[in-house]
Amino acid sequence: MHATDATCELMEEIATRCRLNPRFARRIGDHGFLELEESWGDEATIINTARISTTNQRVAGVEQCGERERNLLYHLLSKNHGTPFETVHFRWRVIAPIFVLRQWMRHRICSYNEFSQRYREPITAWYRPDEEAITVDGYPVLPPEALERYAALMDGLHRFYQEEYAAACQRIREAEEAGRIPPIAGGRNPYRARARELLRNAMPVATYSDLYWTINFRSLMNFFNLRRKPDAQYEIRQYADAAYEMFRLRLPLLADTMDRVLQDQATD
Ligand SMILES: Cc1cc2nc3c(=O)[nH]c(=O)nc-3n(C[C@H](O)[C@H](O)[C@H](O)COP(=O)(O)OP(=O)(O)OC[C@H]3O[C@@H](n4cnc5c(N)ncnc54)[C@H](O)[C@@H]3O)c2cc1C
Numbered sequence: 001m002h003a004t005d006a007t008c009e010l011m012e013e014i015a016t017r018c019r020l021n022p023r024f025a026r027r028i029g030d031h032g033f034l035e036l037e038e039s040w041g042d043e044a045t046i047i048n049t050a051r052i053s054t055t056n057q058r059v060a061g062v063e064q065c066g067e068r069e070r071n072l073l074y075h076l077l078s079k080n081h082g083t084p085f086e087t088v089h090f091r092w093r094v095i096a097p098i099f100v101l102r103q104w105m106r107h108r109i110c111s112y113n114e115f116s117q118r119y120r121e122p123i124t125a126w127y128r129p130d131e132e133a134i135t136v137d138g139y140p141v142l143p144p145e146a147l148e149r150y151a152a153l154m155d156g157l158h159r160f161y162q163e164e165y166a167a168a169c170q171r172i173r174e175a176e177e178a179g180r181i182p183p184i185a186g187g188r189n190p191y192r193a194r195a196r197e198l199l200r201n202a203m204p205v206a207t208y209s210d211l212y213w214t215i216n217f218r219s220l221m222n223f224f225n226l227r228r229k230p231d232a233q234y235e236i237r238q239y240a241d242a243a244y245e246m247f248r249l250r251l252p253l254l255a256d257t258m259d260r261v262l263q264d265q266a267t268d
Contacts, residue, residue: 002162004121010095010210011125017093023249026242031125031208033095034239036246041088043073043253046217049084050076062253070253077261085218088251092213092243097127099205100235107223110215117200118193122161126154127206133234154206161199168195220247221258 003011014033018025024036044059047069051057059065065073076084094101105112115123128151134142142150172191175181181191215223220243226232227240248255 003124004162006115006120006122007124010123010208014095024246026246028096028238028242029130030128031095032097032127032239033093034242034246035093036090036243036250037093037212038091039089039250042251043069045087046076046084046254047072049087050081062251065253070257073254073257074260077257078264082218085221086216088217088254090215090217090220090247092215093210094213094239095208095210096239097206097235098203098209099127100233100239101209101211102205103227103233103236104213104239107215107219109219109222110213112211112213114211115209117203118197119188121165121196122158122200122203123208123210124158124162125208126158126204127208127235154204157202157204158207160202165195165199168192168199217254224258225262 011031014027014031017033017035018027021035021037026034028034043062043065047065048058050072059069075081094104096104101114129142129147134140134147169192172181172189172195175191176183184190224240224244224247227236228244229237232240244255
């Protein structure tokens with residue numbers, strides 16, 4: 001099966017982003033990727049926002065956050081004074097299998113912009129479970145033969161798409177030449193678009209997709225809390241752990257405060 005333009009571009013894009021932003025970009029498995037592309041605000045933003053209710057004493061940056069500010073951060077978070085934590089935002093690039101993104105999208109307090117299988121052919125890369133994914137306490141739940149059948153099935157579905165799409169494009173060209181449908185000069189071809197809309201129904205949830213995820217810290221904390229737990233599915237946990245690691249690198253004081261609050265609440 002040949003890789004589509006979308007797949008080749010994506011693999012190049014991952015390599016480029018890892019080169020340009022090595023501290024905040026991570027490969028996840030064979031084809032997955034997560035990058036903290038941008039963030040807005042920091043611990044000082046939260047402190048200054050909260051202080052609107054009591055004082056005009058502002059801090060210019062996190063380096064000015066002393067004992068009082070650290071205590072305030074802890075107090076706000078532990079007492080669930082949530083809105084100051086909504087003033088810090090993160091924009092992530094996520095390349096993940098659709099089944100992971102389906103769980104991810106249950107998180108509603110954030111925004112998403114996703115790769116379109118309506119405007120483009122699908123990414124041909126699909127999720128292959130690694131050794132850890134197929135074992136529970138050292139016991140492999142799927143034997144190698146099952147994984148081979150799975151791989152053949154994934155390849156077969158993508159091959160079906162590519163063959164049928166190529167055939168549909170050929171028929172559309174012939175119909176244009178025969179004058180049965182009007183020629184489309186440039187822009188979006190509605191006939192090919194409709195073929196893509198129908199054929200994408202055959203794409204398995206193991207197919208990779210690509211999206212931007214923009215989220216404030218309050219909601220990100222909820223995501224970490226739910227998706228880094230041992231009962232969260234292994235695959236989304238890998239992304240959540242990588243996101244946490246990059247978040248901690250960007251805002252260590254906030255990460256420490258969050259961890260302390262969660263630990264203290266767990267032992268209460
Ligand atoms: C291990 C695990 C298993 C799961 N299994 C299932 C499952 O079997 N089936 C299933 O459907 N889902 C399942 N989920 C998804 C889960 O129910 C949540 O939808 C998902 O984790 C998003 O969490 P959230 O609603 O807190 O996040 P967000 O949607 O980001 O919401 C954040 C917070 O905003 C508030 N909020 C958002 N929307 C509303 C609203 N409409 N009304 C009132 N308050 C709102 C709530 O306080 C919420 O906690 C599972 C999640 C996990 C972690």
